[in-house]
Amino acid sequence: MGDFDLNALLDAARAAARTLAASSGASRNAALEALAERLARERESVLAANAADLEAAAAAGLSGPRFGRLKLDERALDDLITGLEQVAAMPDPLGEIEALRVLPNGLRVGKMRIPLGVIGFVYEARPGATVEAAGLSLKAGNAIVLRGGKEALGTNRVLTRLFQEALEHAGLPAAAVQLVPVTDRGVVLELLAAEDQLDLIIPRGGKGLIQLVAEHARMPVLYHAEGVNHLYVDADADLEMALRITYNGKVQRPGVCNALEAVLVHEAVAAGFLPRLEADLEAAGVELRAHANALPFLKNARPAGAGDWGHEFLDLILAVKVVPGMDEALEHIARYGSHHTEVIVTEHYARAHRFLREVDASLVLANASPRFNDGFQLGLGAEIGISTSKLHAYGPMGVRELTTTKYVALGEGQVRG
Amino acid sequence: MGDFDLNALLDAARAAARTLAASSGASRNAALEALAERLARERESVLAANAADLEAAAAAGLSGPRFGRLKLDERALDDLITGLEQVAAMPDPLGEIEALRVLPNGLRVGKMRIPLGVIGFVYEARPGATVEAAGLSLKAGNAIVLRGGKEALGTNRVLTRLFQEALEHAGLPAAAVQLVPVTDRGVVLELLAAEDQLDLIIPRGGKGLIQLVAEHARMPVLYHAEGVNHLYVDADADLEMALRITYNGKVQRPGVCNALEAVLVHEAVAAGFLPRLEADLEAAGVELRAHANALPFLKNARPAGAGDWGHEFLDLILAVKVVPGMDEALEHIARYGSHHTEVIVTEHYARAHRFLREVDASLVLANASPRFNDGFQLGLGAEIGISTSKLHAYGPMGVRELTTTKYVALGEGQVRG
Numbered sequence: 001m002g003d004f005d006l007n008a009l010l011d012a013a014r015a016a017a018r019t020l021a022a023s024s025g026a027s028r029n030a031a032l033e034a035l036a037e038r039l040a041r042e043r044e045s046v047l048a049a050n051a052a053d054l055e056a057a058a059a060a061g062l063s064g065p066r067f068g069r070l071k072l073d074e075r076a077l078d079d080l081i082t083g084l085e086q087v088a089a090m091p092d093p094l095g096e097i098e099a100l101r102v103l104p105n106g107l108r109v110g111k112m113r114i115p116l117g118v119i120g121f122v123y124e125a126r127p128g129a130t131v132e133a134a135g136l137s138l139k140a141g142n143a144i145v146l147r148g149g150k151e152a153l154g155t156n157r158v159l160t161r162l163f164q165e166a167l168e169h170a171g172l173p174a175a176a177v178q179l180v181p182v183t184d185r186g187v188v189l190e191l192l193a194a195e196d197q198l199d200l201i202i203p204r205g206g207k208g209l210i211q212l213v214a215e216h217a218r219m220p221v222l223y224h225a226e227g228v229n230h231l232y233v234d235a236d237a238d239l240e241m242a243l244r245i246t247y248n249g250k251v252q253r254p255g256v257c258n259a260l261e262a263v264l265v266h267e268a269v270a271a272g273f274l275p276r277l278e279a280d281l282e283a284a285g286v287e288l289r290a291h292a293n294a295l296p297f298l299k300n301a302r303p304a305g306a307g308d309w310g311h312e313f314l315d316l317i318l319a320v321k322v323v324p325g326m327d328e329a330l331e332h333i334a335r336y337g338s339h340h341t342e343v344i345v346t347e348h349y350a351r352a353h354r355f356l357r358e359v360d361a362s363l364v365l366a367n368a369s370p371r372f373n374d375g376f377q378l379g380l381g382a383e384i385g386i387s388t389s390k391l392h393a394y395g396p397m398g399v400r401e402l403t404t405t406k407y408v409a410l411g412e413g414q415v416r417g
Numbered sequence: 418m419g420d421f422d423l424n425a426l427l428d429a430a431r432a433a434a435r436t437l438a439a440s441s442g443a444s445r446n447a448a449l450e451a452l453a454e455r456l457a458r459e460r461e462s463v464l465a466a467n468a469a470d471l472e473a474a475a476a477a478g479l480s481g482p483r484f485g486r487l488k489l490d491e492r493a494l495d496d497l498i499t500g501l502e503q504v505a506a507m508p509d510p511l512g513e514i515e516a517l518r519v520l521p522n523g524l525r526v527g528k529m530r531i532p533l534g535v536i537g538f539v540y541e542a543r544p545g546a547t548v549e550a551a552g553l554s555l556k557a558g559n560a561i562v563l564r565g566g567k568e569a570l571g572t573n574r575v576l577t578r579l580f581q582e583a584l585e586h587a588g589l590p591a592a593a594v595q596l597v598p599v600t601d602r603g604v605v606l607e608l609l610a611a612e613d614q615l616d617l618i619i620p621r622g623g624k625g626l627i628q629l630v631a632e633h634a635r636m637p638v639l640y641h642a643e644g645v646n647h648l649y650v651d652a653d654a655d656l657e658m659a660l661r662i663t664y665n666g667k668v669q670r671p672g673v674c675n676a677l678e679a680v681l682v683h684e685a686v687a688a689g690f691l692p693r694l695e696a697d698l699e700a701a702g703v704e705l706r707a708h709a710n711a712l713p714f715l716k717n718a719r720p721a722g723a724g725d726w727g728h729e730f731l732d733l734i735l736a737v738k739v740v741p742g743m744d745e746a747l748e749h750i751a752r753y754g755s756h757h758t759e760v761i762v763t764e765h766y767a768r769a770h771r772f773l774r775e776v777d778a779s780l781v782l783a784n785a786s787p788r789f790n791d792g793f794q795l796g797l798g799a800e801i802g803i804s805t806s807k808l809h810a811y812g813p814m815g816v817r818e819l820t821t822t823k824y825v826a827l828g829e830g831q832v833r834g
Contacts, residue, residue: 018775021774021775021777022774022775095774101796103794103796107785107789109789109795109796112773112774116807116808117807195631199806199807200807200808214612214635215635218631218632219806220638220806220809238830241830244830244832245830247832248832248833249832252832252833334435354439356825356827357439357512358435358439360435360438360823361823362824363824363825363826364825364826365825365826365827366827366828367827367828367830367831368524368826368828368829368830368831368832369828369831369832369833371832371833372526372826372831372833373824377520377833378520378526378824379518379520379526389616390533390534390616390617390637390821391533391617391637391809391821392637392808392809394821394822394823394824395824396824404807404811406777406778406779406781406811407779407780407781407795407812407813408773408780408781409782409783409785409789410769410783410784410785411782411783411784412784412785413655413658413661413662413784413785414784414785414786414789415661415662415664415665415669415786415788416665416669416786416788416789
């Protein structure tokens with residue numbers, strides 16, 4: 001890859017972004033539909049490239065979840081095709097003007113929705129993310145520069161080629177979706193320093209990648225971060241409901257960021273709730289790690305260690321603690337939560353609303369499962385991740401979060417006095 | 418300052434931010450009004466502290482605009498008092514919920530407006546910024562950590578003390594507004610690395626500061642950046658209007674970021690426009706720096722050098738160039754503009770709208786002065802700066818831009834299937 005020129009690639013992305021900013025929604029949708037068709041038609045070449053990646057990865061000793069994420073099977077490909085069709089069917093976010101107001105001097109001023117420009121997407125194994133991220137980016141009128149993991153390079157090359165063919169088919173520049181064909185850390189550092197050429201970096205991957213980006217990125221970043229999510233069972237909770245929501249939050253899909261990691265139980269209902277919780281969860285194979293104050297109510301729980309609070313288990317493990325009141329629950333969440341998803345179960349009007357107002361998380365729920373923190377579930381359509389930092393986007397990031405607004409003003413010669 | 422503990426200060430700010438997030442708009446307004454009263458009542462001690470800062474700065478050899486910005490006179494103090502009263506009178510942005518929607522499963526989901534948390538404000542000489550930034554921050558429910566310049570430290574200490582008294586008077590934590598009493602570069606680097614304790618950094622100052630922040634900040638940043646602003650005189654422009662807007666943009670206040678730096682003139686009107694422009698601007702003492710293609714139309718213009726394109730003169734200097742069409746004007750702006758403010762003067766419907774749509778700047782105007790890119794002028798009330806990066810805020814940043822939204826969900830026991 002000695003002859004690879006990152007600057008030329010980034011310049012081409014900037015030029016493509018200018019064309020996209022002026023493009024019609026119809027042409028961007030046509031490209032998404034053309035890609036869906038190509039993925040269906042060239043299914044074999046995509047799967048063959050993925051099989052080759054898998055073989056090379058196995059030979060190199062890759063195994064476990066990382067190997068699993070590398071695989072792109074028939075069903076995953078079908079989901080990508082359906083996803084592209086759904087994104088194409090969504091309304092075009094661009095060009096709309098929010099509330100054009102008339103100022104006292106007659107100047108008409110509004111905010112027009114526009115693309116962000118060029119997005120850098122730095123991600124690890126899962127090759128499906130190539131199509132999902134580039135599809136959302138295109139819908140929002142952005143160019144994207146993809147830097148995927150080295151194990152998926154062959155699959156990503158085929159997917160990017162098909163995307164570029166689809167763009168050209170729709171009369172749009174192929175450089176709107178480009179793959180960086182180099183997978184070392186050096187090229188990531190170069191991307192993170194290119195603040196004049198990239199308007200945004202989105203990293204998706206493990207803690208090492210996130211830390212590298214936090215330290216070196218010179219442009220804005222949107223992180224998809226971990227979820228250390230709590231459920232507070234209030235003194236006035238419907239305990240049946242609290243059991244149902246805890247079970248759903250912990251057991252339905254324990255390995256994801258909107259799963260539940262800890263339950264805080266008001267002391268007035270600890271004796272009524274905890275033994276039933278243990279019975280429910282034991283049946284599902286969940287291990288409880290209990291604060292000393294919860295152990296008396298539980299038969300088989302392990303004592304929780306200091307590292308169990310604020311920890312994302314991503315597994316069938318749940319931390320449990322008794323609290324003397326809601327203030328202590330709020331304190332615990334402020335200290336150990338990761339600003340992702342927090343739940344209260346209560347029938348008490350004022351406490352429900354206080355919890356919704358005061359807890360600082362991207363989604364705060366009263367009487368519902370944390371598993372709803374998801375772009376599809378919340379009605380955004382597809383998502384590119386869930387942001388837990390507060391600027392620009394806090395919560396699921398969909399097409400709209402990949403746009404911004406600029407001010408536009410329509411005058412008749414106004415000047416300042 | 419050997420015993421100064423930045424971590425303790427940041428922890429106190431975080432605790433104060435939690436209290437503010439749950440505070441009423443009435444209590445925050447009461448604090449702003451109490452500060453306005455105190456500034457009026459203790460006018461003498463503020464001015465005395467500033468006189469001492471000025472004397473020390475003069476003794477240390479400070480002069481020119483930096484010395485001028487350090488001065489806080491009676492009139493500036495009156496403006497600060499009026500500004501605080503205006504901010505107090507604005508509606509409370511917090512707690513409002515945008516469009517609560519009912520999902521198919523009955524879950525009610527909305528976006529609630531909340532504070533950002535703790536803001537780090539790193540700025541240079543002007544001590545009035547202390548009151549303006551902390552006032553807006555408080556209105557939006559944020560705690561603020563102020564790190565001002567060393568020349569203004571005495572004035573900033575008095576202003577911060579008065580702000581803290583006003584906060585306590587209103588029953589709010591004094592730590593909502595804190596001054597870092599150390600002014601070396603090391604403490605700035607410490608602030609830029611405190612990503613768990615600061616939700617946002619806002620730098621205001623020269624290029625050195627901006628670059629330091631871009632390189633080292635690990636948290637989101639909102640920049641107030643330079644304005645390299647153009648005006649395009651279209652073939653179908655009303656030339657009288659173009660002259661009036663150019664004059665206003667260049668002459669009214671040349672030292673600010675929304676002033677005009679370059680004019681691009683369509684060749685069809687160059688002969689009719691440029692000689693009149695020169696006559697108008699010469700009377701105001703403006704020096705023209707012209708592209709070779711504009712020189713034939715001008716008597717006293719200097720030839721422009723390569724460094725004059727894309728340059729923020731902040732002075733009575735204007736770059737002038739003739740373009741063969743609108744495409745070339747758009748190219749020039751894309752290459753040399755700083756995404757701040759761009760203007761077209763034209764009576765042509767389609768070209769006006771194409772310019773508004775395609776130019777990538779925080780405010781794009783048709784037939785009006787670039788000097789309107791200002792929070793007061795655009796109806797936002799006070800502003801803390803004008804952002805030219807596209808995430809979160811693009812354009813003037815007022816109270817609303819110092820807030821964010823989180824998702825809230827009201828359920829009746831919903832779980833995911």
